[in-house]
Amino acid sequence: MSAHDPKTYSLGETDSIWHKLTPLLKDPINPMQTLLRMSEKYGGALAFNMGNERVVFLAEPDHFKHVLVTKEPSYIKYFDGLTPIFGKSMITIDGALWQKIRVPQQAAFHPNMFEEYLPYLLKSLRSKGDRWAGLAKTGETIEMVEETWTLAADMVCRALFDREMPFNPHFVFGMVKAYTNVNNHKSIRSKLQDEGADTDISGEKAHKAMSEWGSIPDKVVDANDLDHRAKTLLTMLKAAEADPAFPEFDHQQVVDEMKQYLWAGTETTALTLAWCLYLLTQHPEVAAKVREEAQRVCGTGEPTWEQAQNLTYIRMVLQETMRLYPPIWGLIRRCAVEDEVGGVTVNPGDVVVLCAYIAHHSEKYWEEPEKFIPERFSPDRMKARAKYSYLPFGGGKRSCIGGALSQLENGLALAMLYRRFDPEYLGPVPARINPTVTLTPASLPFRIREL
Numbered sequence: 001m002s003a004h005d006p007k008t009y010s011l012g013e014t015d016s017i018w019h020k021l022t023p024l025l026k027d028p029i030n031p032m033q034t035l036l037r038m039s040e041k042y043g044g045a046l047a048f049n050m051g052n053e054r055v056v057f058l059a060e061p062d063h064f065k066h067v068l069v070t071k072e073p074s075y076i077k078y079f080d081g082l083t084p085i086f087g088k089s090m091i092t093i094d095g096a097l098w099q100k101i102r103v104p105q106q107a108a109f110h111p112n113m114f115e116e117y118l119p120y121l122l123k124s125l126r127s128k129g130d131r132w133a134g135l136a137k138t139g140e141t142i143e144m145v146e147e148t149w150t151l152a153a154d155m156v157c158r159a160l161f162d163r164e165m166p167f168n169p170h171f172v173f174g175m176v177k178a179y180t181n182v183n184n185h186k187s188i189r190s191k192l193q194d195e196g197a198d199t200d201i202s203g204e205k206a207h208k209a210m211s212e213w214g215s216i217p218d219k220v221v222d223a224n225d226l227d228h229r230a231k232t233l234l235t236m237l238k239a240a241e242a243d244p245a246f247p248e249f250d251h252q253q254v255v256d257e258m259k260q261y262l263w264a265g266t267e268t269t270a271l272t273l274a275w276c277l278y279l280l281t282q283h284p285e286v287a288a289k290v291r292e293e294a295q296r297v298c299g300t301g302e303p304t305w306e307q308a309q310n311l312t313y314i315r316m317v318l319q320e321t322m323r324l325y326p327p328i329w330g331l332i333r334r335c336a337v338e339d340e341v342g343g344v345t346v347n348p349g350d351v352v353v354l355c356a357y358i359a360h361h362s363e364k365y366w367e368e369p370e371k372f373i374p375e376r377f378s379p380d381r382m383k384a385r386a387k388y389s390y391l392p393f394g395g396g397k398r399s400c401i402g403g404a405l406s407q408l409e410n411g412l413a414l415a416m417l418y419r420r421f422d423p424e425y426l427g428p429v430p431a432r433i434n435p436t437v438t439l440t441p442a443s444l445p446f447r448i449r450e451l
């Protein structure tokens with residue numbers, strides 16, 4: 001980690017993303033509602049001066065298309081404050097280099113690879129099932145995001161890297177999450193401390209968390225391969241590193257790509273499943289249909305590849321979950337050239353936030369937007385939907401590389417785990433949202449019951 005500027009370790013700089021997110025803290029139950037109300041009151045394009053920067057919030061599908069597709073080269077990726085988490089991985093870079101870095105990895109996400117991943121995903125689910133059977137006996141309270149995050153990380157390690165997870169995900173992700181939590185922003189931390197609250201991270205701890213995080217990819221690379229598979233994402237990354245014609249793809253690039261997958265590819269998937277399990281506890285009629293489909297399609301055995309394709313209702317439930325709780329609630333860019341969007345001038349250097357959450361909750365695009373209705377995503381109703389009004393995986397050429405894989409992972413998880421267990425939610429309703437760059441619950445305490 002010595003290669004990184006020490007500035008990236010400090011929390012609460014006014015030029016970091018955390019500072020800009022602090023106004024969201026005004027609503028302690030759901031900070032996103034503040035954005036929604038502002039958008040309804042002032043229209044879909046809003047510019048603010050925040051600290052030393054101008055931030056433009058955009059909330060209309062037309063704006064999303066403009067920034068992500070029509071004028072895509074004019075809007076570059078914005079990852080200030082997240083350098084220690086993502087390094088120089090492809091999610092953070094732009095232009096020709098981004099394209100060059102993405103090409104050698106693309107094949108690992110082609111759907112024709114997914115059938116090969118199935119046994120590894122099922123293995124992770126079997127071990128989660130064993131753990132939940134134990135938890136059902138003790139009746140202890142668990143944090144659901146920790147459960148789903150370990151599951152998603154185990155799936156990525158097995159399916160994409162051909163490794164068992166050689167680190168303790170609760171510890172590692174807990175530390176990194178503390179780093180990204182807006183509540184740990186310097187000014188907020190001091191305020192909370194003045195009020196007598198016990199905040200959970202200091203600058204020194206943040207530094208340690210990021211050092212530990214930076215060491216994880218090499219631990220994965222150095223672990224034994226499970227099945228000596230010739231073509232995995234990890235072998236593709238290593239082949240790019242070994243290619244003399246590709247000097248940009250050095251060892252640090254491999255490390256950073258892996259950090260990106262272990263974070264962007266696991267937290268988002270885990271949040272979707274955790275929010276989904278919460279929503280199912282509030283909608284028993286949907287929960288019953290999920291179980292009915294899992295049993296009808298897969299019987300009592302593990303899903304085959306063909307059966308996994310036929311979990312259509314479960315897929316709709318996951319899509320509706322990501323509408324209500326998009327794990328990436330806003331896509332962030334920095335404007336490179338002067339532009340105009342929705343009647344607002346955007347200057348070079350402005351930070352632009354595309355608020356997927358607002359479009360997903362807008363009455364303009366969804367009937368009864370606050371209701372959980374998976375049938376909205378039935379194939380016959382999809383055509384009527386306004387383009388770019390639903391963006392859980394982003395849009396344009398920078399959209400998520402792993403979206404389809406995450407749907408497979410979570411579809412299998414619901415089919416396997418929900419058929420056997422009835423997780424009981426023990427927290428307040430509605431569940432509180434914690435403001436970070438992802439749409440994270442403050443807490444989702446559950447007790448596992450076996451059916």
Ligand code: HEM
Binds near residue numbers: 393403405406
């Ligand atoms: C429900 C699960 C997921 C959600 C909601 C999600 C969401 C997103 C979004 C919104 C973006 C675009 C960000 C932007 O434009 O600024 C993105 C990019 C990305 N995602 Fe995902 N993601 C998910 C799962 C995954 C998985 C399973 C992987 C891989 C294992 C993955 C890897 C990536 C990568 C590498 C990028 C950057 C692509 C590029 O810039 O070329 N994601 N994701």
